[in-house]
Amino acid sequence: MKQVKVAVIGASGYTGQELLRILLRHQGVELVCATSRQYAGQMLEDVFPRFRHVPGADLRFTDSDVPAVAATGAEVAFLALPHGVAAAYARGLVDAGVKVIDLSADFRISDPAVYEEFYDKPHPDLDLLKEAVYGMPEWHGEEIRKARLIASPGCYPTSILLPLIPLLKAGLLETEGIVVCSSSGVSGAGRKADISLLFCECNESVRAYGVPKHRHLSEIEQELGAAAGEKIVISFTPHLVPVNTGICTTTSAKLKPGADPAQIGKTLEGAYKNAPFVRLLGANKCADTKNVTRTNFVDIGWAYDPRTGRIVLMSAEDNVIKGAGGQGVHAFNVLCGFDPTEGLWII
Numbered sequence: 001m002k003q004v005k006v007a008v009i010g011a012s013g014y015t016g017q018e019l020l021r022i023l024l025r026h027q028g029v030e031l032v033c034a035t036s037r038q039y040a041g042q043m044l045e046d047v048f049p050r051f052r053h054v055p056g057a058d059l060r061f062t063d064s065d066v067p068a069v070a071a072t073g074a075e076v077a078f079l080a081l082p083h084g085v086a087a088a089y090a091r092g093l094v095d096a097g098v099k100v101i102d103l104s105a106d107f108r109i110s111d112p113a114v115y116e117e118f119y120d121k122p123h124p125d126l127d128l129l130k131e132a133v134y135g136m137p138e139w140h141g142e143e144i145r146k147a148r149l150i151a152s153p154g155c156y157p158t159s160i161l162l163p164l165i166p167l168l169k170a171g172l173l174e175t176e177g178i179v180v181c182s183s184s185g186v187s188g189a190g191r192k193a194d195i196s197l198l199f200c201e202c203n204e205s206v207r208a209y210g211v212p213k214h215r216h217l218s219e220i221e222q223e224l225g226a227a228a229g230e231k232i233v234i235s236f237t238p239h240l241v242p243v244n245t246g247i248c249t250t251t252s253a254k255l256k257p258g259a260d261p262a263q264i265g266k267t268l269e270g271a272y273k274n275a276p277f278v279r280l281l282g283a284n285k286c287a288d289t290k291n292v293t294r295t296n297f298v299d300i301g302w303a304y305d306p307r308t309g310r311i312v313l314m315s316a317e318d319n320v321i322k323g324a325g326g327q328g329v330h331a332f333n334v335l336c337g338f339d340p341t342e343g344l345w346i347i
């Protein structure tokens with residue numbers, strides 16, 4: 001198998017570590033660079049003992065510096081950096097001829113006005129934004145193949161968009177009144193010191209946050225609108241739950257008058273028959289995070305309630321794998337012409 005030289009920028013964070021774990025078992029990857037400002041100069045295995053004795057992990061963290069990354073010969077770089085920080089790295093790396101897969105939100109929102117509305121500042125690189133591709137392999141494989149810059153979808157959006165897109169494309173759902181409720185593990189907030197994320201603040205407790213306008217609404221409504229062919233506004237309430245990883249999403253939407261509820265399952269099956277990481281559980285089956293955490297799968301179940309005329313979509317994924325690093329590697333496989341599943345059969 002051909003070998004592609006790969007760098008991970010921001011390799012000490014939660015998604016960065018997950019990328020390292022996946023890339024180190026990928027048969028077509030030579031990991032040439034892992035960056036972290038706080039651990040620069042230290043061996044990967046000294047900072048994260050899980051990498052001891054792992055082939056290919058015999059590497060030191062380097063500083064997060066674009067010319068130094070480019071000098072490693074990296075052909076593809078994953079950005080696992082905070083949003084707002086990633087854009088400048090993407091610009092420097094793309095200019096140096098390195099293809100970029102950005103896990104942050106910096107290039108996911110194609111309309112600069114919407115970006116500014118949700119991120120409270122003008123977009124930092126409008127030229128690069130124009131060429132960024134939304135990196136959801138199930139729906140944008142063709143664009144990913146030709147891209148220089150892939151904006152990997154967010155964790156909540158992945159769990160919400162995968163069940164809804166095919167149903168909206170098929171015109172089965174009312175576009176008004178879609179209500180989404182998601183629960184996320186604490187790793188979704190990143191590996192940073194924050195009092196509200198301390199063990200005693202989160203453990204044995206569940207809370208909603210980010211209401212009424214979580215920043216992911218921008219991305220979710222953009223992609224749902226593209227699927228439906230009209231503007232869509234949804235209600236979205238995220239919750240923080242005391243688990244390390246996992247997202248459980250429940251979506252409620254009204255079936256269009258006259259639409260046959262049996263078409264829900266048939267449409268999802270048609271859309272995802274060749275999607276290796278989308279597992280359709282069937283009607284009246286509920287997705288459970290314990291079956292998908294530590295994997296690149298998203299599980300989707302659905303139910304029709306004749307009393308309300310609504311369908312309920314239930315999805316579960318691992319936020320740092322299918323919702324971040326795994327999805328990024330899936331896009332990398334498509335970009336580089338590898339089998340889409342290479343490195344990703346983690347169970």
Ligand SMILES: NC(=O)C1=CN([C@@H]2O[C@H](COP(=O)(O)OP(=O)(O)OC[C@H]3O[C@@H](n4cnc5c(N)ncnc54)[C@H](OP(=O)(O)O)[C@@H]3O)[C@@H](O)[C@H]2O)C=CC1
Nearest residue numbers: 010012013014015036037038080083104155188190191324
């Ligand atoms: N966690 C999740 O579930 C998901 C996260 N994402 C997105 O992926 C990106 C990474 O998330 P996550 O791994 O959780 O974040 P973390 O906070 O866990 O890690 C961030 C990484 O970036 C580095 N970093 C932080 N600030 C800077 C800076 N100013 N310049 C250079 N490097 C910096 C950190 O290392 P150091 O400080 O040592 O340099 C660290 O390696 C974010 O944009 C996030 O929104 C997307 C989907 C899901």
Ligand SMILES: CC(=O)N[C@@H](CCC(=O)OP(=O)(O)O)C(=O)O
Nearest residue numbers: 103104105154155184185188189
């Ligand atoms: C629990 C938690 O805090 N989750 C994060 C979302 C995950 C994330 O990292 O956002 P991106 O997908 O945009 O990169 C949040 O609500 O902001």
